[in-house]
Amino acid sequence: MSYEKMLGDLAERDERIVVMTAENRAAIRGLPTRLGARFVDTGITEMTMVGMAAGLALRGRIPVVHALAAFLTMRAYEFIRTDIGITGAPVKLVGYVPGILSEANGPTHQAIEDVALMRAIPGMRVFCPADGQELLAGLPDVVADPHPWYIRYVDVSPRLPHTGEFTIGIAEIHGDECGPPPDVALITYGYAAGEAHGAAAILRWEGLRVRVVNLRTLAPIDEAALLDACRAELVVTVEDHLRTGGLYSLLCELLVERGRRANVRAVAFDGWFTPALLADAIVHAGLDAGSIAARARGWFSPLEVDHVR
Amino acid sequence: MTMRHLPPLTPTQVAELQDLALAVRAHCVRMAGGGGCFLGASLSCADLIVYLYRHILRVDPRRPDREDRDWFLLSKGHDVPALYGTLAELGFFPRERLERHLSPDDCLYWHPNRGVPGIEHHSGSLGHLLSVGAGVAIDLKLRKQKQRVFVLLGDGELNEGSVWEAVLVAAAHRLDNLIVVVDRNGFQANARTEDLVPLEPIADKFRAFGWYAAGVDGHDFDALHDVFSELGGEDGRPRAIIASTVRGRGLRSLEARADRWFCRLSGEEVAGFLGELQGGGALDLDTPGLVVR
Numbered sequence: 001m002s003y004e005k006m007l008g009d010l011a012e013r014d015e016r017i018v019v020m021t022a023e024n025r026a027a028i029r030g031l032p033t034r035l036g037a038r039f040v041d042t043g044i045t046e047m048t049m050v051g052m053a054a055g056l057a058l059r060g061r062i063p064v065v066h067a068l069a070a071f072l073t074m075r076a077y078e079f080i081r082t083d084i085g086i087t088g089a090p091v092k093l094v095g096y097v098p099g100i101l102s103e104a105n106g107p108t109h110q111a112i113e114d115v116a117l118m119r120a121i122p123g124m125r126v127f128c129p130a131d132g133q134e135l136l137a138g139l140p141d142v143v144a145d146p147h148p149w150y151i152r153y154v155d156v157s158p159r160l161p162h163t164g165e166f167t168i169g170i171a172e173i174h175g176d177e178c179g180p181p182p183d184v185a186l187i188t189y190g191y192a193a194g195e196a197h198g199a200a201a202i203l204r205w206e207g208l209r210v211r212v213v214n215l216r217t218l219a220p221i222d223e224a225a226l227l228d229a230c231r232a233e234l235v236v237t238v239e240d241h242l243r244t245g246g247l248y249s250l251l252c253e254l255l256v257e258r259g260r261r262a263n264v265r266a267v268a269f270d271g272w273f274t275p276a277l278l279a280d281a282i283v284h285a286g287l288d289a290g291s292i293a294a295r296a297r298g299w300f301s302p303l304e305v306d307h308v309r
Numbered sequence: 310m311t312m313r314h315l316p317p318l319t320p321t322q323v324a325e326l327q328d329l330a331l332a333v334r335a336h337c338v339r340m341a342g343g344g345g346c347f348l349g350a351s352l353s354c355a356d357l358i359v360y361l362y363r364h365i366l367r368v369d370p371r372r373p374d375r376e377d378r379d380w381f382l383l384s385k386g387h388d389v390p391a392l393y394g395t396l397a398e399l400g401f402f403p404r405e406r407l408e409r410h411l412s413p414d415d416c417l418y419w420h421p422n423r424g425v426p427g428i429e430h431h432s433g434s435l436g437h438l439l440s441v442g443a444g445v446a447i448d449l450k451l452r453k454q455k456q457r458v459f460v461l462l463g464d465g466e467l468n469e470g471s472v473w474e475a476v477l478v479a480a481a482h483r484l485d486n487l488i489v490v491v492d493r494n495g496f497q498a499n500a501r502t503e504d505l506v507p508l509e510p511i512a513d514k515f516r517a518f519g520w521y522a523a524g525v526d527g528h529d530f531d532a533l534h535d536v537f538s539e540l541g542g543e544d545g546r547p548r549a550i551i552a553s554t555v556r557g558r559g560l561r562s563l564e565a566r567a568d569r570w571f572c573r574l575s576g577e578e579v580a581g582f583l584g585e586l587q588g589g590g591a592l593d594l595d596t597p598g599l600v601v602r
Contacts, residue, residue, distance in 0.1 A: 018451075037451050040482075047471045048440040048478045055444020058430060063444075079471075082434050083441055087423070 003027050003155050006136050007064065008034045010143055017143065018056050022049045022067040024096060027155065046076035053091045054083035062090050064143065069095025069111035069152065070102070077117060084148045085121040091148050093118075098152045099240030100191055100273065100282055107272040116245020118150040119219045125168075126218040128152040130193035131159040134216060137166040152190055159194025160214065169220035173229075175200065175211035181231035182211040184296055188238040189215040189247060192267075195282065196238040198289025203296060218250065226254055230262035234300045238292055240285075243268040265299050267292050315364070315538035318531055322364075326530045329398055330359045331586060334559045336394030336407055338574070338582045344411040345573030346419060347387040349557040349566065353494035353527070354461060355391040357552055358383075360533045361459060361490070362395050370400040373427045379456045382442045385463030385492060386420040386432030393417055393425065401427035436469025438462075439489065443479045446487040457486045465497025468506050473518070476547075480519030483545035489515075491549065492527065494556040498570050515549040527552030562591040569594070 008031055011017040019031050020040045032039040042049040046067050053063035065072070072095045073080070084091045095114060102109040118126050125147045129135035132155040142149050145168065163172055174197065176182055184203055188196040193214045200210040213229045215222060229235060230251075237248040248266040255262055273285040282288045286295070318326075333355050341348040362368065366379045383392050390410075397404045402425070409415035416424035420433030429445075432438050442460040449456055466472060479487050491511060495501055502508050512522035521544070525536040533552070540548050557563030560582055563572075574582065581592045 018448075040447065042478045043481065045474045045478055048443070048475045051437055051440025051471070051475065052444030052447065052478070054430070055441040055446075056448050057444075058441070059445055059448035061448060078434060079437065079440070083430075083437055086431055 001136055003132065003135060003139070004030055006139055007031065010140060011035055011038060014062070016060060016062045018061045018063045020049055020053055020063050020065040022046045022065075022071070024067050026096065027153070028066060046071050047079050050076040050079040050091070050093075051083055054079075054087070054089050057084070057087075057089035057091055062092070062143065064092040064094060066094045066096065068109060069098035069114050070109050073111060073114040073117050073150070080118075080124075081121050085124060088123045089148055090146050092143055092151060093149065094151045094153050096153050098154070098190070100278065100285065100287060101154065103278045103281055104275045106275045110272055112240065112242050112269050112273070113245060114150070114152060115218055115239075115241050115247070116249070119250070120245070123147060124219060125149045126152070127216070128190040128218055129154050129216065130190060130214055131156050133158045133162055134166070137162065138168075138216065141166060141168055154191050156191070159191070160197035160212075166216065169217055169222055171222035171225040172214040172216060173211065173225060174214070176209060181233070183208040183232060184234045184236065184300060185211045185213060185229035185232035186236050186238055186292070186296070187213045187215065187226065187229055187247065187251065189218060190240060192238045192240045192287060195287055195289045195292055199238070199292035199296060202289060202293035206297065208300065215247070218247065221250065221254070223254060226251060227258065227260065230255065230260060230264070233263065233303050234296065235262050235264045236267060236292070236296050236299065237264065238267045238287075240287055241268060243270055263303065265295075267295060315534065318364075318534050323530050326356075326359060326363060329363060329395075330356050331559075332398050333359055333391055333394035334586050335583055336397065337390040338560075338579055338586065340390045340393070340407065340410045341572045341574045341582075342576060342579040345571055346390045346410075347570065348390070348572035349496075349563055349569050350385065350463070350492075350494065351388045351390040352558045352560065352563070353554040353556045354385075354388050354492040355394070355558070356528045356530070357461065357490060357492060357533070357554070358391050358395045360530055361537070362399055364534065365537050366459065367456070368427070370396075370427070373401055377454075377456060380429055380442065380445050380458040382429055382432070382438040382445075382458065382460045383421055384432050384438035384460050385435065385466050388461075388463070388492070389419070389421045392421065392428070396425065396427040435463065435466040436471035439472055439475040439479070442487055443475055443482070443484055446479070446484040447482055449486055450482075450484065455486075457488060459488045459490060461490045461492060463497070464491055464493045464495065464502050464508060464511070467491070467508050467511065468497070476515065476518045476520065479547045484547045485543055485545050488540065488548040488550065491551045492554055493551050494554045495565070496556045496567060500567060511551050512549065519546060520549050521546040522549040522551065524551045524553065527554035528558060560585050560591075562594050566594070
């Protein structure tokens with residue numbers, strides 16, 4: 001099953017679905033033939049596409065719109081906020097090559113603030129699948145949900161073994177879920193989840209008890225899973241997003257709001273990442289499993305010494 | 310789009326439109342009392358809105374959301390007093406509700422929103438509703454429904470790149486059920502359009518983008534009727550009607566004043582302007598003490 005096949009199937013079963021793109025068809029090339037007039041390509045016009053999606057939603061449609069994440073969330077931001085956010089129109093915004101996946105395109109194409117921007121819109125929901133399997137697991141619920149959604153599109157081969165059913169707002173947890181608090185909790189989402197999962201394997205091999213929390217949706221968030229994970233000695237948020245406004249911010253907001261303390265560190269971008277092919281870009285950015293594990297080990301060791309005293 | 314050649318307006322119909330427009334202008338002036346409103350711009354499009362609602366749009370004040378209605382989208386949202394006044398006069402909601410203009414207990418604020426019966430979508434940020442209207446229009450095409458979508462744009466609003474993006478896309482999708490009306494009052498907030506970012510020739514710009522375009526005197530009901538009753542058939546071209554208007558129309562003291570954008574009037578000034586609407590003498594806005602802002 002591919003994204004295109006599933007979206008086509010959903011659209012064939014539900015007349016309300018209209019698939020739109022601002023001339024980016026990479027993941028939906030076969031849909032014009034399948035959907036006919038319910039496939040609308042507006043050309044390179046992110047603002048107009050989003051405005052038209054709002055108009056279609058006024059008529060009872062569920063538009064699923066596609067563009068590069070950087071241009072969709074930023075060029076059309078005010079249209080998303082104003083024409084979709086204010087009414088809570090059930091438009092699904094699919095952003096291609098978000099975060100590290102823009103690879104060698106350079107800073108113009110780096111959507112590394114998209115989660116911050118989208119979660120700042122009241123009522124907007126945010127789905128950040130770790131890979132293609134999770135994307136497809138969540139897509140039917142997200143499309144059927146009556147809220148507007150931003151889908152941080154990741155459609156790579158499975159990056160970690162997925163457990164259980166997809167439920168909006170419920171995280172996927174790897175590692176000990178009961179028993180004493182883990183030594184390290186890696187909280188993550190999106191493409192970075194695969195690297196966090198790899199880092200957890202390294203840290204476990206080194207003797208640490210590690211939990212990985214793959215959030216899957218950043219709005220709504222699984223507060224219970226987050227707060228429980230924050231009982232760990234060390235909490236590391238892992239994301240291919242700016243430190244500002246993403247998961248790290250979100251978790252810190254939650255902890256302050258609940259009057260909870262935790263030792264939270266961030267693996268995130270502090271600026272534009274160095275453009276390169278994915279495998280190189282991820283290492284250069286320190287987002288690969290080995291780098292994450294090394295940093296977590298470094299953050300954890302002083303704590304360990306503290307314990308011995 | 311259905312071809313509709315309407316019979317000419319009778320003198321009685323013209324008189325009725327004039328009465329209605331006068332009532333709407335009076336509502337605008339009263340809304341400029343208290344907390345104020347964008348009075349000049351509201352007055353420039355009052356005749357357009359009144360004419361469209363009375364003779365062109367197929368809408369039902371008792372059932373504003375009926376499926377077979379035409380759509381009217383006010384993209385230059387700051388003109389909404391003219392729309393509030395028209396909707397109230399036509400019975401979409403009671404006139405008394407206008408007294409709650411700007412009250413936190415109601416939703417008649419400075420820009421339109423869907424809490425007001427008859428208003429399809431909010432606006433206020435310029436350059437949005439042509440694309441929203443194109444979305445409605447393309448859905449009508451998808452469903453093979455014959456209703457039309459009217460979008461009222463300001464001329465200053467044509468500065469926005471998103472307008473021209475939507476103009477391109479509407480032509481590409483052959484949305485001949487989409488009709489733009491430009492309230493060509495010659496002003497944007499603080500300046501004459503031609504002094505700031507010249508727009509002319511507007512009609513030719515639309516034509517060059519694949520649209521049908523025509524000009525009309527936006528205060529002449531017979532001329533409006535000629536243009537809007539012959540919008541043509543299904544030729545794939547969206548329509549743009551460039552309506553020449555005067556900012557502040559109906560209040561000679563306010564007409565074409567670049568320095569009168571937002572007006573907050575005292576009770577005396579409201580009374581004076583209401584008198585001026587009825588043919589009384591023009592107020593001298595430069596008299597110290599007047600609080601027209």
